[in-house]
Amino acid sequence: MNNRVARCSMFVTPTNPRFIDKAWTRGGDVYILDIEDSIAPAEKERCRSLIRESIQKASKGGASIYVRINKPFVDADLPYAVWPGVARIMRPKTESAAEMQHAHEIISRLEKERGIPEGEIELSPMIESALGAVNIHEILTANPRKIWSQGGGGGYDMAVNLGIEMFADFDQYAFPVAYVALGAMSLGIEATGGVFVPNPSGRVDQSDQAVKQAEALHAAGIHHAGALHPAFIQPLVSGLAPTEDEITWANRVVEEYDRLADAGESIGTLDGKVIDKYEYEFARGTLDWAAACAAKDRYKARALARAQAANVSR
Numbered sequence: 001m002n003n004r005v006a007r008c009s010m011f012v013t014p015t016n017p018r019f020i021d022k023a024w025t026r027g028g029d030v031y032i033l034d035i036e037d038s039i040a041p042a043e044k045e046r047c048r049s050l051i052r053e054s055i056q057k058a059s060k061g062g063a064s065i066y067v068r069i070n071k072p073f074v075d076a077d078l079p080y081a082v083w084p085g086v087a088r089i090m091r092p093k094t095e096s097a098a099e100m101q102h103a104h105e106i107i108s109r110l111e112k113e114r115g116i117p118e119g120e121i122e123l124s125p126m127i128e129s130a131l132g133a134v135n136i137h138e139i140l141t142a143n144p145r146k147i148w149s150q151g152g153g154g155g156y157d158m159a160v161n162l163g164i165e166m167f168a169d170f171d172q173y174a175f176p177v178a179y180v181a182l183g184a185m186s187l188g189i190e191a192t193g194g195v196f197v198p199n200p201s202g203r204v205d206q207s208d209q210a211v212k213q214a215e216a217l218h219a220a221g222i223h224h225a226g227a228l229h230p231a232f233i234q235p236l237v238s239g240l241a242p243t244e245d246e247i248t249w250a251n252r253v254v255e256e257y258d259r260l261a262d263a264g265e266s267i268g269t270l271d272g273k274v275i276d277k278y279e280y281e282f283a284r285g286t287l288d289w290a291a292a293c294a295a296k297d298r299y300k301a302r303a304l305a306r307a308q309a310a311n312v313s314r
Contacts, residue, residue, distance in 0.1 A: 003064045003087045004148040005296035006030045008236035010227040013038045014050040024061035028233045031058040032066040048080035055085045062303030082110040094125035095132040097142035104143035127152025129161040133176040136183035149224045150184035151192030153177035171196035192224040204228040214239025241293040253283035
């Protein structure tokens with residue numbers, strides 16, 4: 001499985017069987033099993049006990065599985081969240097390197113106890129406050145665990161922290177989101193934030209909004225987005241993958257630049273557009289991302305076919 005490809009990551013609630021039992025049929029790249037905001041305090045203990053079986057249910061269609069824990073209950077949550085099949089632990093409201101290091105140490109112990117290769121599970125800080133945003137570099141370098149992508153700096157908790165309205169027709173989060181994105185990019189981590197798509201209604205169940213979001217992110221070269229409703233899954237999965245025209249153009253650019261290099265030249269033109277090392281690198285990136293998406297889609301298709309066949313045979 002390619003955990004790098006997370007075109008659409010959707011939160012699902014382990015305590016709601018309808019969400020968990022249908023997740024594998026939706027086609028998402030990632031499902032985030034939530035122990036945090038969607039779970040009432042009185043339900044958190046029951047939710048923890050459901051995580052392990054929910055991993056198997058939600059991943060049947062080939063999706064990667066993340067688990068979002070609680071900031072105040074890291075020690076209590078992690079023993080229920082770290083299992084084979086989990087690709088990433090999401091640590092909410094992270095504000096310091098010490099918080100990341102603490103979680104890393106617990107995860108390392110649990111990996112060893114449960115036969116998981118050390119360091120296999122990613123640890124992703126969720127940046128949801130001004131302090132977390134300004135500390136982003138030390139947070140991301142606090143432990144050796146690799147993460148493919150990183151975003152943050154917006155959302156409800158940041159709105160509360162900054163004392164602003166969450167849904168507006170202008171970008172209130174421009175600085176913290178861009179700052180977090182730059183911090184990630186400086187470390188070779190793919191940034192997932194930085195593009196503002198107005199949604200003053202606050203609704204998260206409209207597929208046309210998902211199409212607009214996918215178009216804006218795609219144009220900015222961003223490959224990953226989150227969703228709170230199944231209506232967003234397919235628009236994001238398809239909209240954040242390269243189009244056939246983009247792949248065709250990228251192949252032509254690579255071929256032309258290779259021809260130029262063989263001729264001892266570094267700059268040329270193709271259909272009236274300048275081709276140089278920058279266009280070449282961009283084209284290679286497009287082809288690399290296209291290959292990763294295609295591999296993920298093949299993996300999901302095989303897993304989905306197996307799950308459907310198993311359902312029929314029951």
